[in-house]
Amino acid sequence: MEKLLEVKNLSVSFKTFFGEVEAVRNISFHVGKSETVAIVGESGCGKSVTANSIIQLLPMPPAFFKNGEIIFNGENLLDKTEKEMQRIRGNEISMIFQDPMTSLNPTMKIGKQIVEGLVTHQKLSYSDAKDKAIEMLNLVAVPQPEKRINQYPHEFSGGMRQRVMIALAMVSTPKLLIADEPTTALDVTVQAQILELMKEIQKKLNMSIILITHDLGVVADMSDRVIVMYAGQILEEGTTDEIFKNPRHPYTQKLLASVPRLNMSRNEPLHSIEGTPPDLYIPPKGCSFYDRCDCAMKVCKDHMPDFDAHSSSHKSRCWLNHPLAKIASGRDK
Amino acid sequence: MKKYLLKRFIMSIITLWTIITVTFFLMHSIPGDPFKKEGKMPPAVYENLLKKYGLDKPLHEQYVIYLKNLLRGDFGDSMKSRVETVNDMIRRGFPVSAYLGLEALLIALVFGPTLGALAALYQNKVPDYISMIIAIIGISVPSFIMGTILIQFVAKNVSWLPIGGWGEFKHTLLPALAMSLMPLAYMARLMRSSMLEVLNQDYIKTAKSKGISKAAVILKHAVRNAILPIVSVLGTLISNLLVGSFVIEKIFGIPGLGSFFVKSINNRDYTLIMGTTIFYAIILITMLFLVDIAYMFIDPRIKLTKEGR
Numbered sequence: 159m160e161k162l163l164e165v166k167n168l169s170v171s172f173k174t175f176f177g178e179v180e181a182v183r184n185i186s187f188h189v190g191k192s193e194t195v196a197i198v199g200e201s202g203c204g205k206s207v208t209a210n211s212i213i214q215l216l217p218m219p220p221a222f223f224k225n226g227e228i229i230f231n232g233e234n235l236l237d238k239t240e241k242e243m244q245r246i247r248g249n250e251i252s253m254i255f256q257d258p259m260t261s262l263n264p265t266m267k268i269g270k271q272i273v274e275g276l277v278t279h280q281k282l283s284y285s286d287a288k289d290k291a292i293e294m295l296n297l298v299a300v301p302q303p304e305k306r307i308n309q310y311p312h313e314f315s316g317g318m319r320q321r322v323m324i325a326l327a328m329v330s331t332p333k334l335l336i337a338d339e340p341t342t343a344l345d346v347t348v349q350a351q352i353l354e355l356m357k358e359i360q361k362k363l364n365m366s367i368i369l370i371t372h373d374l375g376v377v378a379d380m381s382d383r384v385i386v387m388y389a390g391q392i393l394e395e396g397t398t399d400e401i402f403k404n405p406r407h408p409y410t411q412k413l414l415a416s417v418p419r420l421n422m423s424r425n426e427p428l429h430s431i432e433g434t435p436p437d438l439y440i441p442p443k444g445c446s447f448y449d450r451c452d453c454a455m456k457v458c459k460d461h462m463p464d465f466d467a468h469s470s471s472h473k474s475r476c477w478l479n480h481p482l483a484k485i486a487s488g489r490d491k
Numbered sequence: 492m493k494k495y496l497l498k499r500f501i502m503s504i505i506t507l508w509t510i511i512t513v514t515f516f517l518m519h520s521i522p523g524d525p526f527k528k529e530g531k532m533p534p535a536v537y538e539n540l541l542k543k544y545g546l547d548k549p550l551h552e553q554y555v556i557y558l559k560n561l562l563r564g565d566f567g568d569s570m571k572s573r574v575e576t577v578n579d580m581i582r583r584g585f586p587v588s589a590y591l592g593l594e595a596l597l598i599a600l601v602f603g604p605t606l607g608a609l610a611a612l613y614q615n616k617v618p619d620y621i622s623m624i625i626a627i628i629g630i631s632v633p634s635f636i637m638g639t640i641l642i643q644f645v646a647k648n649v650s651w652l653p654i655g656g657w658g659e660f661k662h663t664l665l666p667a668l669a670m671s672l673m674p675l676a677y678m679a680r681l682m683r684s685s686m687l688e689v690l691n692q693d694y695i696k697t698a699k700s701k702g703i704s705k706a707a708v709i710l711k712h713a714v715r716n717a718i719l720p721i722v723s724v725l726g727t728l729i730s731n732l733l734v735g736s737f738v739i740e741k742i743f744g745i746p747g748l749g750s751f752f753v754k755s756i757n758n759r760d761y762t763l764i765m766g767t768t769i770f771y772a773i774i775l776i777t778m779l780f781l782v783d784i785a786y787m788f789i790d791p792r793i794k795l796t797k798e799g800r
Binding site: 215223240243244245246247248249253255257260261262263264265266271274275278279311312321326327482 | 501604662693694696697698699701702704705707711712715716789790791792
């Protein structure tokens with residue numbers, strides 16, 4: 159598959175009063191054309207920082223790129239000037255944010271908000287822009303779009319606002335859509351509708367999606383491949399099937415075990431992962447999951463393992479993959 | 492909307508009436524009256540004066556008479572000035588004060604929010620420090636000191652502008668500048684904090700993600716949302732500027748309305764006290780009303796309905 163986006167050895171840090179926080183540490187991944195890649199992990203693991211790095215919406219300072227490359231369509235985005243980035247943002251790469259209640263400007267009509275980017279990029283006339291706004295609202299199934307374009311965000315429900323956000327992101331038919339927890343703030347019933355809608359539009363416009371989420375249900379529903387992040391690093395990467403059916407990293411396994419199931423008995427306690435992620439002011443020398451891992455070994459404390467490939471698409475970073483560990487734990491039977 | 496306006500109008504009348512009543516009785520409860528201070532006045536003359544202005548009648552009768560005159564738009568004769576009625580004095584003083592006030596307002600409105608916005612955009616950098624130094628000076632230095640400093644350095648030392656007086660545009664610059672500094676500083680501080688808040692909102696990030704220019708993000712998305720706190724203080728600010736400042740008018744020798752507020756009380760000039768108070772109240776009530784209307788245009792979430800807001 160042709161690569162649309164390739165992130166190579168990206169490290170992003172934040173300068174704070176107390177020192178440097180290494181939010182993203184040396185991650186590499188790629189997104190293929192018209193592919194959906196999910197980045198999962200708990201809060202603070204660096205998923206949003208990764209997403210915002212690609213579109214370069216991190217507040218700089220305090221954030222800064224330590225090293226790495228973000229190759230989009232063959233060009234390194236980190237070499238671009240702010241002006242050049244503006245031409246890419248909302249044009250070739252768009253973003254949908256977590257909270258539709260606060261992501262729209264309360265004092266601007268939504269029709270105008272939807273086409274604002276397009277008007278800037280393509281110099282549309284007023285009536286063309288209006289037609290385009292109506293067309294987009296139709297696409298995201300907002301009823302009565304002719305009337306709705308002249309309304310303000312507070313006249314929309316949460317689900318409808320997220321549809322507007324999607325329309326806003328799609329209007330320029332971007333090659334890549336970054337969805338940062340697009341359904342987290344929505345009702346479960348509305349969540350399903352929004353995901354369906356995103357899938358449908360993806361097919362129509364043939365674009366790639368990076369889906370940032372901590373909801374594994376959403377991942378299973380939407381994505382082709384999954385990247386599991388923890389403490390600013392990628393621990394495991396694979397197709398959705400591989401991750402769900404054959405998770406190799408203990409963290410991925412625990413993450414999957416934490417999903418509540420309908421067939422659980424009432425008395426059975428909900429699973430959680432004990433402890434908290436490490437402090438990224440002083441990132442651990444060894445495996446970042448060491449403190450919370452049931453399978454932790456001596457070697458894990460001081461040495462971070464490299465990736466081991468399990469298939470052409472599946473790889474994980476764990477000492478358990480080592481031949482000697484397999485003998486010791488008998489994990490692979 | 493119509494219902495709201497009507498309700499608002501009736502409320503304003505009630506407010507105004509309350510102000511009139513409270514001021515009237517408070518004023519009469521201050522010891523002394525307009526004529527007692529005037530040296531050794533023969534008792535007969537004093538009695539006659541009281542009679543002439545109706546001050547010999549019981550207080551509640553005076554109150555009714557005053558209200559009746561007021562309904563005809565008559566503030567009555569000044570008890571001190573032999574030549575002018577209170578209406579005359581307001582008619583003469585208000586245009587002067589209002590002209591000066593509007594000029595000060597213009598200066599404050601142009602520079603206050605701009606400085607505040609710049610400070611927020613360059614938070615903790617040089618423009619921020621400069622704006623906030625100006626703001627602190629503006630808030631902490633009283634207008635009479637500012638006025639004297641301006642006279643000393645701009646009028647006396649280099650004679651760019653006249654020291655005082657009234658009549659031409661050049662006379663208005665220094666007093667307007669001195670008057671504008673406090674509201675300017677106040678607005679700058681308000682704008683800075685509300686702008687900082689707005690810049691951290693999610694919709695600013697959305698706007699940036701559309702790839703529009705930085706200037707468009709700030710002008711189209713940030714400023715309109717950040718300006719609301721300024722609009723809300725504008726009502727009081729404008730009324731205060733319009734009716735003039737006693738201190739500034741005194742320093743620059745300007746025949747405005749401001750001095751009447753202070754003089755009328757010192758003189759126990761009952762009709763002038765009432766006149767200036769009511770006049771100020773009317774302006775204030777009108778301005779607050781206009782501010783509420785302006786709100787509605789700036790923030791569509793605010794709807795003026797019959798339930799109030």
